[in-house]
Amino acid sequence: MTETQAPSGVMIQRVVKQYGETYALKDVSLDIPAGSFTTLLGPSGSGKTTLLMSIAGFTRPDAGRILANGRDIIAMPPEKREFGMVFQGYALFPHLTVAGNVAFALKLRRRPRAEVQERVKRALDLVQLGHLADRYPRQLSGGQQQRVALARALVFEPQVLLLDEPLSALDKSLRADLQWELKALHARLGLTFVYVTHDQEEALSMSDQIAIIRGGEVVQSGAPSALYERPKTHFIASFLGRSNYVEGRVSGRNGTPAVVAGPHVLDLPPGADIPAEGNPVILAIRPEKIAVTVDSGSGPGLPGCLTAWSYLGASVTCRVATDLGEFHVQLPTWQAAFEPREGQALRLHWPPDAGCIVRDDR
Missing domain, CATH: 3.40.50.300 (P-loop containing nucleotide triphosphate hydrolases)
Structure with missing residues (x-):
């Protein structure tokens, strides 16, 4: 003591x-x-x-x-x-x-x-x-x-x-x-x-x-x-807080590593232990690492529709429906880039190093 x-x-x-x-x-x-x-x-x-x-x-x-x-x-x-x-x-x-x-x-x-x-x-x-x-x-x-x-x-x-x-x-x-x-x-x-x-x-x-x-x-x-x-x-990604998951297959193993998920090609994090090209992969992205812009009809990012949102004081949690499944996004409320509105067309953005490859142990 x-x-x-x-x-x-x-x-x-x-x-x-x-x-x-x-x-x-x-x-x-x-x-x-x-x-x-x-x-x-x-x-x-x-x-x-x-x-x-x-x-x-x-x-x-x-x-x-x-x-x-x-x-x-x-x-x-x-x-x-x-x-x-x-x-x-x-x-x-x-x-x-x-x-x-x-x-x-x-x-x-x-x-x-x-x-x-x-x-x-x-x-x-x-x-x-x-x-x-x-x-x-x-x-x-x-x-x-x-x-x-x-x-x-x-x-x-x-x-x-x-x-x-x-x-x-x-x-x-x-x-x-x-x-x-x-x-x-x-x-x-x-x-x-x-x-x-x-x-x-x-x-x-x-x-x-x-x-x-x-x-x-x-x-x-x-x-x-x-x-x-x-x-x-x-399991660890889910147990230590909420994560979004993108499931697909590795593409460009010898070039720029990416995951092909449906019609989308998303960059994988640099320096990660990436499986060989063609193998399945799961990419986990934390909700607070995703940026959101109002969809103008075209441009970069994953398009989606705001289905629900919850005000938490310092932040707002949004549910966004995309063709890769529902995404959870956590945004600061102070000087927010947009006012959430149900049914709003949005685009989701994140840098490659925001994601993390996780092993499937479900």
């Missing part, structure tokens, strides 16, 4: 967890660098919480290794790992005060009274709850209870902090505030955070590294911007 404390890295090597015929984790390998904010992201039932519980020691994998600072901890009980844990449901003791809840782990370790008092004070100050030390959980808001749970996990100065969807029970505005606070706390302490969520925006905004889990497997990991801008598969 001090700024000078050395964090621990965690390395997961070919971890398997099976329940009957079902694999909760299927040969999972992941490097969690020391001091990183790594998020395990995936839909419900994907295996992300099983992986977190395996790191914590509450679930014993059937195969593989989990290393902390190079030491295999897979046979080590949870209390010996000295990892902090923050649960979704807070798990506070209702009969103990805020200070009593935070002190609980230290008293179990039989720490001296003066040390307990000092550490509890430091932990509560860290989460800005020092003035509420004598209150009981029932007297606190949801956000304050979550801060108590966080202080309790930090009070014994763990090298790794594990967080299992800690903000999911909070309302949207409070959740956004605590996201900022958690990110600032991570930057201040420099601990290794391993965070589980199914919320894509939360993962993108908070993390240094995201591991996307599907069906018990890590399907792609990396920096948030890399996963959002260059997803490897159709």
Whole structure:
């Protein structure tokens, strides 16, 4: 919990967890660098919480290794790992005060009274709850209870902090505030955070590294911007936000690479891993990377018709019907180039590097 404390890295090597015929984790390998904010992201039932519980020691994998600072901890009980844990449901003791809840782990370790008092004070100050030390959980808001749970996990100065969807029970505005606070706390302490969520925006905004889990497997990991801008598969592109898809065949493999889709020939992104000429290909384009002009009857761009639109304050989302299917376009409302009107004839434009080739894993 001090700024000078050395964090621990965690390395997961070919971890398997099976329940009957079902694999909760299927040969999972992941490097969690020391001091990183790594998020395990995936839909419900994907295996992300099983992986977190395996790191914590509450679930014993059937195969593989989990290393902390190079030491295999897979046979080590949870209390010996000295990892902090923050649960979704807070798990506070209702009969103990805020200070009593935070002190609980230290008293179990039989720490001296003066040390307990000092550490509890430091932990509560860290989460800005020092003035509420004598209150009981029932007297606190949801956000304050979550801060108590966080202080309790930090009070014994763990090298790794594990967080299992800690903000999911909070309302949207409070959740956004605590996201900022958690990110600032991570930057201040420099601990290794391993965070589980199914919320894509939360993962993108908070993390240094995201591991996307599907069906018990890590399907792609990396920096948030890399996963959002260059997803490897159709699933990842769809899971990390909306995308538009153009399906066709590669043309001009030895010249300017393009995809032929119906009557249209669209440039493929330069430097991409492009299949051989004639092979099928899927091009994904994010809605905010598409520009729109009012159709004057001819000219460049993909022609379409505005079928619906939704005002979102800072932006407007448009649905545009084209002969390549329906496109979603997100445009800033400030100084917009045109006023949306249902039935309006439009043309869609995007540069070649706005698209990304994705593998079909639907």
